[in-house]
Amino acid sequence: MTLNLCVLTPNRIVWDSEVKEIILSTNSGQIGVLPNHAPIATAVDIGILRIRLNDQWLTMALMGGFARIGNNEITILVNDAEKGSDIDPQEAQQALEIAEANLRKAEGKRQTIEANLALRRARTRVEAINAIS
């Protein structure tokens, strides 16, 4: 049985092809999906997605969204997705440092919410790169 993965962002289709296995970070922890998985719907956290193609693992940074699994079709809807190999390590590291600094400076409820979100996004991007190497 083959498993089809489709990662959609508002701009474009990031991924639409067959995979062997994925590991998805959901709000309640990571779940692995193999062919013939039971149909589920889950919220996807800001985190990394691991994709197995034969024996090769790929990573992707997902910026929060939603996934639907059923009938050997996985549809992941996210705000933004970047392949680990497409992220510039230096730029990501810098963004992480800026985000950390911003969180320290943040005052009030609203700024803290924003800074926290930005920090988690930045951290995910760095993780997506490091997972490869």
Added chain:
Amino acid sequence: MSCLNLTMWVSSKPSLSDTSSLSFRSFISPFQLPSQSSTPGNPSRSSSVTPVHCGLRELRDRIDSVKNTQKITEAMKLVAAAKVRRAQEAVVNGRPFSESLVEVLYNINEQLQTEDIDAPLTNVRPVKKVALVVVTGDRGLCGGFNNAIIKKAEARIAELKQLGLDYTIISVGKKGNSYFIRRPYIPVDRFLDGSSLPTAKEAQAIADDVFSLFVSEEVDKVELLYTKFVSLVKSDPVIHTLLPLSPKGEICDVNGVCVDAAEDEFFRLTTREGKLTVEREVMRTQTADFSPILQFEQDPVQILDALLPLYLNSQVLRALQESLASELAARMSAMSNATDNAQELKKTLSIVYNRQRQAKITGEILEIVAGANALV
């Protein structure tokens, strides 16, 4: 060029070689007068066409400058047309996402209908403060596009003031930014720049801002003011309530008219009989049934929490895309008008130019003949 040589020759003839071209013009003007009075048949026509009183060289310069302007406006028109096509592509690219999203949202809503859900983005609170997201363009030369949306915003602000409600603005686009910067009495929460092609990142920046404003209870309602793209010649500034989201997957405008989110409109640029036209397609997304054994990995509330920001984001993105398409369409028609006007002006100026040149030549011939007669 021969005309120029002729005028130089004529000007040197009455031993006024040191005079500037300006004085030369005043000298030549008496020659024009008899020619105009000698043709009483068409003074009405010439008077309707000639509010232009200047010399031949100035006329030539003006014709040249009008020609150049026409080239520029024509080029801008073509560029805008090409960009409209790109904007349309962006809408098409975003389609699979919004379709799946609406599908999922509908299904989950159906399953959640019986439960009492409470997601932060759907909280309806008594409204004390309203945030207005005003989407304008980055550049001018697009007719009344920016003005229309700013006027709409002003009208809405006046309305809110009358209701005794507080408000704040989130301005998107350079034109709006400069407008609100010049008016410091309007409270602006944030200035954001638009871009040539709206992406999810910009939509995210706006959505994040709006989200944190709403969740931290600084504002109780968020309205999106943008220009809805109707056709290439028509676009309407509209107000669209962004937050609180209605969990039924419906969005209502100010008058309480509900717009069904499943109804996905998109525009398509086509050429018909050699002219660019726009077709607007209304798609009703088919909401296929989920398998009934679908399990929710988390609490339905959590899933809705994950879905609604996505929905918010795609709404903002769509508004940005529509606004951009409207701006380009407005620019296209404005530039098309400008090109037509330039054509008209060029024609008028050429007529005046030719008439003046003819008058001068006639004058010169008369002068030569008179001179020759005097010699005999």
